[in-house]
Amino acid sequence: MTACRDGTSPRYRPCRRPAPLLAAAVLACFAGGPPPPAAAFEPADPSSGGCRVRVDTRAQPSPVSLGQGVTVRTRARFDCPDRQRPYHLVVAVDQAAVLGLDAPAPWVHDALASMAARFSLAANPRARVGVVAFDAEARSVCAPTNRTDLLARCLDEAAAPGAAPSGHDGLTAALAAGIRDLVLARAYAPPRQTDDPVREGLVALTVADAAADPASPYCRDAVSAAEAARRKGIEIGLVCLRGDCASTCLRDVAAPGRLADAERWPAFADRQVALVWSTQTRVRKVTVRDVVAPGMAVEPSTFDPPGAQHDPTARSVRWDTDIAGRDELWVSHVVFPTAAGFQPVRTSGQLIFEDTQGGGDILKLAIPRVLVVDGEPYRAFTPFALREPYSDPQPFGVR
Structure with a gap:
């Protein structure tokens, strides 16, 4: 009699004849056929099993006056429920x-x-x-x-x-x-x-x-x-x-x-x-890519490594940060120069956490509007729902 090992005991046990349903499943596995429908990976909503992110934004000073510099600090807190796909x-x-x-x-x-x-x-x-x-x-x-x-x-x-x-x-x-x-x-x-x-x-x-x-x-x-x-x-x-x-x-x-x-x-x-991650912090090493408008400067964030480069004239800037074991991250300090005669700034973009271990973008924070005028407070970033981490179609990708 052939020896088999089950998934719960280190001991060997006799093989059992598979049930008809199981036998059909085994035959179906090797019989080919059309591929299964692709899974849909949609942004999470409050009732779904995916994660969400809560964002706190602080602007100094607020309100601002024409000619002042505005420093914005954004903190992302990750909220992942227990339930996830097997x-x-x-x-x-x-x-x-x-x-x-x-x-x-x-x-x-x-x-x-x-x-x-x-x-x-x-x-x-x-x-x-x-x-x-x-x-x-x-x-x-x-x-x-x-x-x-x-x-x-x-x-x-x-x-x-x-x-x-x-x-x-x-x-x-x-x-x-x-x-x-x-x-x-x-x-x-x-x-x-x-x-x-x-x-x-x-x-x-x-x-x-x-x-x-x-x-x-x-x-x-x-x-x-x-x-x-x-x-x-x-x-x-x-x-x-x-x-x-x-x-x-x-x-x-x-x-x-x-x-x-x-x-x-x-x-x-x-x-x-x-x-196979459970209820711990799901984001490990990420790249923060901050999409900004020309004329904006991005200062190093709390976890910036030495030598991080920031080009005030570039439309984007990126750096690596490791937030393993943390449930929150201070994203960046964004400075909007408002020198004398500077016109009101209106722009849109996204603040993106990118998984550098091969899973694609895992978090997007939308910046719907940035408005700096005399006497009007800075309008904070608004959060975009976090897709379930590592739910991309290429779970084994390594770049």
């Missing part, structure tokens, strides 16, 4: 990456252990993470689980030499095994977790040696497996640990923006952690 992820570990001289086992093991420790699965019961080990073939080390301790043991086992059997077409087999595990996890999900559509991802840590030739059968089979996964709504991401990481084959397997190299692994791992 997320299932499978991490596939290439044994060639574990045993390779350019990527020794301790490095890969430490990276996986660090990622597992930061998932905090216990704080987010709607998230599941599973593990697949592959070399020339693949085997499921553990099904998607919500137990952090079990996940750590599974990753440790996957990073051990000899965790995967020998054979052929490893990456293709890994994708197929990941698809199977995700389909089973979806079928066995508790009823309360099926109210929202399950978001699914598969990340493979691999080497590019076998995929150097895009015309090889190995590459064609891997691309076909990736396309089959995408037809099921599963996002495919690859981390190329060594070899030809610019391989056309790897870029075809991982959709645009979802291929990372070893140097970008930390940001890539942070991205996966963010996807």
Whole structure:
């Protein structure tokens, strides 16, 4: 009798014959068919499960007189409810990456252990993470689980030499095994977790040696497996640990923006952690891009790094800031020069927090009107609803 591992216990148990509904789901997974409808990512409203931002703005002096300088400080506070879409992820570990001289086992093991420790699965019961080990073939080390301790043991086992059997077409087999595990996890999900559509991802840590030739059968089979996964709504991401990481084959397997190299692994791992993020601050390292009108100057913000450049004549300015662990951020000090004879200023734009770890814009504050005239107070920024963080269509993108 074949041994199987479930998603809640480290022990092996006998396999059971899948129920007819589950069998149909498995067959449907590999039978192709039209892609599922694209998810709509709309700005959050008060009744939705996305996040909102509260903005406090202070202007000094207020009101202002013609000829005075106006300093505006904007503070954004992030308000994210507990409820979020369920997320299932499978991490596939290439044994060639574990045993390779350019990527020794301790490095890969430490990276996986660090990622597992930061998932905090216990704080987010709607998230599941599973593990697949592959070399020339693949085997499921553990099904998607919500137990952090079990996940750590599974990753440790996957990073051990000899965790995967020998054979052929490893990456293709890994994708197929990941698809199977995700389909089973979806079928066995508790009823309360099926109210929202399950978001699914598969990340493979691999080497590019076998995929150097895009015309090889190995590459064609891997691309076909990736396309089959995408037809099921599963996002495919690859981390190329060594070899030809610019391989056309790897870029075809991982959709645009979802291929990372070893140097970008930390940001890539942070991205996966963010996807199963629970109720902590959801914004980590961001770039603040302040859109202003000509003639306005932007002074450094509270968290500006040394050497931040600000061009008073430019229409935009950007700098990096890390707000991990904070629930608020002082955005910037914006100075509107109002020298003698300066005409009233009217402009519009957006203050944008941009996710530099590969998710696109995650927060926009609209500036509908700026009016500086004698005796009239400065009109503050008005908040734009924050989209649910990391709800972009490319969850594995790393720039």
